[in-house]
Amino acid sequence: MQDFVYQSAPMRVVFGTGTLHQLPDELSRLGVTRALVLATPRQKDLVAGIREMIGEHFAGVFTGAVMHTPVEVTERAMETVREVRADCLVAIGGGSTTGLGKAIALRTDLPQIVLPTSYAGSEMTPVVGQTSGGIKTTQSSPKILPEVVIYDVDLTMTMPPKLSATSGINAIAHAVEALYARDRNPVISLMAQEAIRTLTHALPKICAQPNDKTARTDALYGAWLSGICLGAVGMALHHKLCHTLGGSFNLPHAETHTVILPHALAYNAPAAPDAMTRIAAALGVSDAALGLHDLARKLAAPASLREIGMPESGIDQAADLAVKNPYWNPRPIEREAIRELIARAWRGDAPENAIG
Structure with missing residues (x-):
């Protein structure tokens, strides 16, 4: 340990x-x-x-x-x-x-x-x-x-299904990054896995039946756990990218997290194998990045930065900002690789095509 x-x-x-x-x-x-x-x-x-x-x-x-x-x-x-x-x-x-x-x-x-x-x-x-x-x-x-x-x-209870989906995946992102944070610890890792598991099961139920109070309760519980993770340990590439994209192009916060998360996870997968195993287990899949991509599609969430309002001309600007004063990350932050990640997210490519 x-x-x-x-x-x-x-x-x-x-x-x-x-x-x-x-x-x-x-x-x-x-x-x-x-x-x-x-x-x-x-x-x-x-x-x-x-x-x-x-x-x-x-x-x-x-x-x-x-x-x-x-x-x-x-x-x-x-x-x-x-x-x-x-x-x-x-x-x-x-x-x-x-x-x-x-x-x-x-x-x-x-x-x-x-x-x-x-x-x-x-x-x-x-x-x-x-x-x-x-x-x-x-x-x-x-x-x-x-x-x-x-x-x-x-x-x-009145949060629309589409917003519930993206807000829930935003919460999952907090738990995901806690599992490979530099200052991670066993207590937070347990909370992170439970948060991912709970939200993964609750969100499809909410999208199918928005007034399902049990699913709403589970999702809020999972979001609370995810928030604890976010507050207890450091953030990495995913949050840096979302802060950069949201602040620079005024993109909707939860939707940006939803689009970027599978790509950021694919980028970090080679450098954080234990975290990927834990995330995949919580999702109930064999591949963490693909599992999150498929969850978002199942929830009919946005698939690309293009559809949430980012101009293609902003890809290079975003890459430049993302490598400036970067957060700690398990895989080194490389400008061309980050540019390709953002370009793939802009197009809406699946994460299996991401560099890594």
């Missing part, structure tokens, strides 16, 4: 059905009185319900959260923080809203309560990705980690 260091995150997690109604108690537990609610424009109905639920604890709302946490949006939200004299953040939504809350916490150290409505997993990490001038960078700090996460299966 390898030498390892394991440290658990100091966070309170409330998981179940109907757990949203525990929000007032969690605010009281934190000892806060002026909560700023963060959301996207589409979540105004949820915000109205939260406002009624928390009563006098409600200080205001900011509904401008968008993908990739643009710095200019965070600056506008900071104006609201100051105007309402917020002493706490309540973020409801997916990765966009969670990212905004974390960006504000980085600047203010305000306590955060997160109410996830997707399988993004960002709520479990002390990392925030921010975009400025078309470049997305990440930063880690203890101030970024939310104090409380309330997982309510009911909040995921």
Whole structure:
């Protein structure tokens, strides 16, 4: 067994059905009185319900959260923080809203309560990705980690099947990279395998029957485990590529992860055979990269960067950015090989044709 260091995150997690109604108690537990609610424009109905639920604890709302946490949006939200004299953040939504809350916490150290409505997993990490001038960078700090996460299966029941599929594969990506991270450890590896297995079984059921509460519960559980993995160990090539592509071309986050993951896995397969064996076993297949490719096709998820809005002219730019300040990776990052990976992902080729 390898030498390892394991440290658990100091966070309170409330998981179940109907757990949203525990929000007032969690605010009281934190000892806060002026909560700023963060959301996207589409979540105004949820915000109205939260406002009624928390009563006098409600200080205001900011509904401008968008993908990739643009710095200019965070600056506008900071104006609201100051105007309402917020002493706490309540973020409801997916990765966009969670990212905004974390960006504000980085600047203010305000306590955060997160109410996830997707399988993004960002709520479990002390990392925030921010975009400025078309470049997305990440930063880690203890101030970024939310104090409380309330997982309510009911909040995921209306997530459309297509978004459920891509959000779920995004979660799988967190677990996949944890299995070959430089600082991996046995505890996180067990969580990663369980996350992949659980999501792999739940997502097809959700796509076939979106109101299957058991499958929704399993998927949210798998997403929680994946988020723990993402927050506990380092990221590698897959996340670097997705941050580069998403920030530079404003591509949808979960869809980008869905397209890139099989190709990144094929790239790293020769350098991480044990991880590939574990991933394949969790998927119930013989080849990890092909198994993820086939899962995405089964879920009718996007197959190429082209169909989610990336221009072919951006392939070289993306390759240049991907090799600049690269994350640690089990296989060396080589510019021409990375360019070919991105080109294949842009076309929608199957991963068995990837270099390696």
